[in-house]
Amino acid sequence: MIQFKSVTKKFPTGNTVLDSVSFHIHPGEFVVITGTSGAGKTTLARLMIKDIAPSSGEITIDGEDIAKTKPKHLHALRRKVSVIFQDYKIIPDKTVAENISLALQIANFPPEKIKDRVEHLLNLVNITEKENLFPSQLSGGELQRAAIARAIASEPVILFADEPTGNLDSQTASGIIKLLQKINSTRTTVVIATHNQDFVNLASQHLHLEKGKITSSIPKNKENNKERTKKSDKKDV
Amino acid sequence: MFKTALKNIRRSPYQALSAIFVLSLNLFVIAIFILVSLTTQIILTHFETKPQIIAYLQDDVTQDRVNQLINSLNLTNEVKEVKFVSKDEALKIYKQSVGNDPLLLGTVTDLGEVTADILPASLEVSVKSNQSFDTVAEVLEKAEIVSTTPQNKKEIDYPRDVIDELARWTRAIRTGGLILVFILTLTSITTIATIISLKISSRRVEINTMKLIGAKGWFILKPYLYEVGLYSLIASVISWLITFIVLLYSTPFLANRLSGIITLPVPPLTLFGLYLVLLAFSFILALFSGIFASIRFLRR
Numbered sequence: 216m217i218q219f220k221s222v223t224k225k226f227p228t229g230n231t232v233l234d235s236v237s238f239h240i241h242p243g244e245f246v247v248i249t250g251t252s253g254a255g256k257t258t259l260a261r262l263m264i265k266d267i268a269p270s271s272g273e274i275t276i277d278g279e280d281i282a283k284t285k286p287k288h289l290h291a292l293r294r295k296v297s298v299i300f301q302d303y304k305i306i307p308d309k310t311v312a313e314n315i316s317l318a319l320q321i322a323n324f325p326p327e328k329i330k331d332r333v334e335h336l337l338n339l340v341n342i343t344e345k346e347n348l349f350p351s352q353l354s355g356g357e358l359q360r361a362a363i364a365r366a367i368a369s370e371p372v373i374l375f376a377d378e379p380t381g382n383l384d385s386q387t388a389s390g391i392i393k394l395l396q397k398i399n400s401t402r403t404t405v406v407i408a409t410h411n412q413d414f415v416n417l418a419s420q421h422l423h424l425e426k427g428k429i430t431s432s433i434p435k436n437k438e439n440n441k442e443r444t445k446k447s448d449k450k451d452v
Numbered sequence: 453m454f455k456t457a458l459k460n461i462r463r464s465p466y467q468a469l470s471a472i473f474v475l476s477l478n479l480f481v482i483a484i485f486i487l488v489s490l491t492t493q494i495i496l497t498h499f500e501t502k503p504q505i506i507a508y509l510q511d512d513v514t515q516d517r518v519n520q521l522i523n524s525l526n527l528t529n530e531v532k533e534v535k536f537v538s539k540d541e542a543l544k545i546y547k548q549s550v551g552n553d554p555l556l557l558g559t560v561t562d563l564g565e566v567t568a569d570i571l572p573a574s575l576e577v578s579v580k581s582n583q584s585f586d587t588v589a590e591v592l593e594k595a596e597i598v599s600t601t602p603q604n605k606k607e608i609d610y611p612r613d614v615i616d617e618l619a620r621w622t623r624a625i626r627t628g629g630l631i632l633v634f635i636l637t638l639t640s641i642t643t644i645a646t647i648i649s650l651k652i653s654s655r656r657v658e659i660n661t662m663k664l665i666g667a668k669g670w671f672i673l674k675p676y677l678y679e680v681g682l683y684s685l686i687a688s689v690i691s692w693l694i695t696f697i698v699l700l701y702s703t704p705f706l707a708n709r710l711s712g713i714i715t716l717p718v719p720p721l722t723l724f725g726l727y728l729v730l731l732a733f734s735f736i737l738a739l740f741s742g743i744f745a746s747i748r749f750l751r752r
Contacts, residue, residue, distance in 0.1 A: 264664065266664065287669070289663075290663075290666045290667060290668045291666070292666075293663075293664060293665060293666035294665075294666035297665070297666075298664065300664075304661045304664065304665075306658050306661060308658075317662070317665075318665050318666075320671075321662065321665060321666055321667040321668075321671055322666065365665070366665075369666065
């Protein structure tokens with residue numbers, strides 16, 4: 216599903232954020248990437264959607280080397296790999312419903328089905344009553360939920376959540392993680408980048424970034440997750 | 453998408469107004485240029501189809517002597533056509549050209565009504581080329597049957613000079629008009645492109661987000677293209693209406709001066725055609741400007 220082979224990313228400032236990083240994420244996995252702030256977690260997300268290019272190495276998504284993806288086909292990659300950004304990137308002058316609706320329009324969702332789909336997603340992330348509010352009127356947790364709803368609107372194959380609980384209290388953070396697990400239960404591959412070690416035990420694979428290097432560890436519940444990935448039925452999210 | 457385009461216009465109405473104003477001015481000048489070009493071309497064609505030399509004949513001339521002169525002219529091999537216009541035909545032409553004006557027809561003056569007797573018969577000569585002109589003129593100058601003025605000059609008209617002058621004016625109007633249209637078109641393109649660039653630039657964060665969530669360039673571009681499409685639609689209507697009003701007010705003035713050359717008022721079909729030309733031109737111009745402005749940003 217996602218394969219990084221000896222990927223190095225050096226920025227023009229000379230800072231090497233990733234140094235020959237390799238890992239493999241299988242379909243339907245729930246992966247947690249940990250690392251301190253500035254360890255390169257966001258860089259990983261940006262590399263996956265080809266927002267930036269690696270200095271060297273190969274990134275394969277769903278069997279395709281994304282280096283070969285032409286700019287005019289980038290949209291397809293970005294619909295496949297959906298990112299929940301650390302700063303949410305919710306468009307400020309659109310309401311919550313309009314933001315989600317925009318993602319559906321971008322994904323060429325049938326216009327007559329958009330309204331129902333938006334309602335369904337708002338219900339799923341539990342912010343139905345906030346649909347007509349603007350981002351500035353929402354709390355951090357609500358913004359995160361709106362960002363999740365928008366990210367999963369077009370049914371991506373991979374969902375990358377960059378610090379989804381970064382600015383939230385523990386109760387709200389727990390709710391968000393449960394929501395991401397729920398999304399993962401529909402066979403959507405979920406990758407969470409976080410500095411919070413509390414979520415490691417939930418992962419089917421744990422990747423740790425430190426000083427540009429990555430280490431993969433065998434999670435405790437790997438077997439459970441294997442069981443889960445064998446389920447072939449994809450639930451509607 | 454139209455809603456987004458309208459929202460964009462509402463957000464910055466002065467930018468939209470300036471784009472529409474410049475585009476309307478551009479289209480108005482184009483409309484006037486088209487109308488003036490067509491008019492001068494029709495006037496030129498009108499005069500070109502007229503004989504290039506007209507020699508007025510003495511009153512007592514016989515048909516035989518006229519035929520002799522026609523033969524002499526044909527023998528030069530420089531003549532395309534020679535037409536004899538009798539006194540009666542001259543009267544008919546005169547009546548056609550003055551219409552029903554009783555003053556010019558002499559029906560209300562002490563001089564009495566204009567009759568064929570007071571009008572001279574003439575020979576209307578069309579020459580093969582400009583080089584033939586002097587040869588033919590020489591034959592006519594020598595012909596005894598061509599009448600003379602009290603100053604002993606042969607009564608020969610040379611409308612060719614008028615045509616040459618008219619052709620020069622037509623060329624000058626076309627060149628000047630094209631230069632003006634070119635300058636205004638460049639102004640319109642840069643104005644619209646600048647406005648769209650500003651709009652895109654102010655929404656760069658939103659556009660980047662849309663790109664990151666998988667929007668195609670075309671999806672991002674569409675509202676801006678709809679917006680410039682609206683500009684062009686409004687500008688074409690405004691410029692056409694102004695042109696129509698100008699035409700409406702100038703028709704009585706022009707009808708008097710162009711009588712017999714152009715039929716006024718301008719037919720509705722021509723006006724409709726003019727609107728279609730303005731609309732097509734403004735659409736192409738606006739779309740070009742819009743795409744030119746947005747492509748730069750989308751490539752980043």
